[in-house]
Amino acid sequence: MKPVRVGLLGLGTVGTGVVRIVEGHQEDLLNQVGSPVSIAQILVKDRSKGRNIAIDSSKLTEDPWEIVRNPDIDVIVEVMGGIGLTKEYILEALDQGKHVVTANKDLMALHGPEILAKARDKGCDVLYEASVAGGIPIIRTLIEGFSSDRITKIMGIVNGTTNYILTKMSQEGAAYEDVLKEAQDLGYAEADPTSDVEGLDAARKMTILSTLGFRSNxxxxxxxxxxxxxVSQEDIQYAKRLGYEVKLLGIAERQDDTISVSVQPTLIKHTHPIASVNGVFNAVYVHGEAVGETMFYGPGAGEMPTATSVVADLVAVVKNMKLGVNGRQAQLSYNVLKLKTDEQIASKFFLLLHVEDRAGVLAQIAQVFSNCDVSIESVMQPSLPNTAGAEIIIITHDASKAAMNNVLKSFEGLKAVRKIKSIYRVEG
Structure with a gap:
């Protein structure tokens, strides 16, 4: 029985997990796909490097083209990361008629449409479940599980590093800088944490999820x-007093034929299931017109959870090979992208204001909201003994982003408002 031969690009954390699963689950794979699955070649940076897994050294190469252009390789599994050269390898693999499984969120967020179009033209599969939310099968769910429904909202915690930081700040009262250093020491955050803490990693994942969910590029x-x-400890503690947790949420919404996609720190009601997702775990909430509310929860990263998603894609590719249907499931977007304007994007908002401590200030602030056609849901003025000025916390009813921008602009010219300390979206 001829085995399916796999070329593995990368033998880091996830690549090692892929080898462990494929070599350790041969009987299961044989029963699932009807033939052995063999990792024939592996791309590494240094063949002489010691490894924590036994590998036949004859399978190792430092030349990616040796794998990509090997006529005996059926499937390329890419877990090396990067964008520029990695894109070249994948496009060449597709030109060579090879199927591709990738865990590369950056590549798929930036070049997904081009890669998927090439795959369809060549009759090849490109599957990328592991690019978002690690071990949670959210991509397959959006493509297959919601194929008969119309998704109206995708909201999720899709970055474990920031969720770990915010969880520690909420539960232990720790300062942002201290928790960030701890996350770096534990390996949850990179030495340069910008991609995580500034929301860029989550934004790339939301690009992928919203493209699939709304069928728009x-x-x-x-x-x-x-x-x-x-985000300050003050923000988190005030949110808790009001019954909210602060989470970095990716939010994609569709109304009629217009959509909006954002990543931002958000106050989420403590009764919402996402509010209880802590540590490095991820969760994705999906609302469909027919099914209503659903939520998917699990580990968002790590060797084995991510490798599990990679191998699940590999199994899917091999099954398609046996059925002769490769390249027919490429998810190309067919809806024209129409983005919501600031007038169409609406939510509740949380504001923390530092103001003058004198009579009439609250009335002036309320007048600004009224002038901008924004309704106030609740107001709280915490006691601040031995402090100059006062703080006012406001949660609005649903208001457009444009109206809130007008409120903020009006506050800039209002002497009674010394500083707009925080403003966050409110959900749940």
Missing amino acids: VALENVSTQGISG
Whole structure:
């Protein structure tokens, strides 16, 4: 029985997990796909490097083209990361008639439409479940599970590093800088944490999810992005007093034929299931017109969870090979992208204002909201003994982003408002 031969690009954390699963689950794979699955070649940076897994050294190569152009390789599994050269390898693999499984969120967020179009032209599969939310099968769910429904909202925690930081800040009262250093020491955050803490990683994942969910080619620049570096312990404690948790949420919404996609620190009601997702775990909430509310929860990263998603895609590719249907499931977008304007994007908002401590200030602030046609849901003025000025916390009813921008602009010219300390979206 001829085995399906796999070329593995990358033998880091996830690549090692892929080898462990494929070599350790041969009987299961044989029963699922009807033939052995063999990792024939592996791309590494240094063949002489010691490894924590036994590998036949004859399978190792430092030349990616040796794998990509090997006529005996059926499937390329890419877990090396990167964008420029990696894109070249994948496009060449497709030109060579090879199927591709990738865990590369950056590549698929930036060049997904081009790669998927090439795959369809060549009759090849490109599957990328592991690019978003690690071990959670959210991509397959959006493509297959919701194929008969119309998705109206995707909302999720899709970055474990920022969720770990915000969880520690909420549960232990720790400062942002201290928790970030701890996350770096534990390996959850990179030495340069910008991609995580400024929301860029989450934005790339929301690009992928919203493109699939709404069948429109959403680009990274279409995602309004704000990170957590400005979130203070004060914000989190006030949110808790009001019954909310602060989470970095990716939010994609569709109304009629217009959509909006954002990543931002958000107050989520403590009764919402996403509010209880802590540590490095991920969760994705999906609302469909027919099914209503659903939520998917699990580990968002790590060797084995991510490798599990990669191998699940590999199994799907091999099954398609046996059926002769490769390349027929490429998810090309067919809806014209229409983005919501600021007038159409609406939510509740949380504001923390530092104001003068004198009579009439609250009335002036309320008048600004009234002038901008924004309704106030609740107001709280915490006691601040031995402090100059006062703080006012406001949660609005649903208001457009444009109206809130007008409120903020009006506050800039209002002497009674010394500083707009925080403003966040409110959900749940």
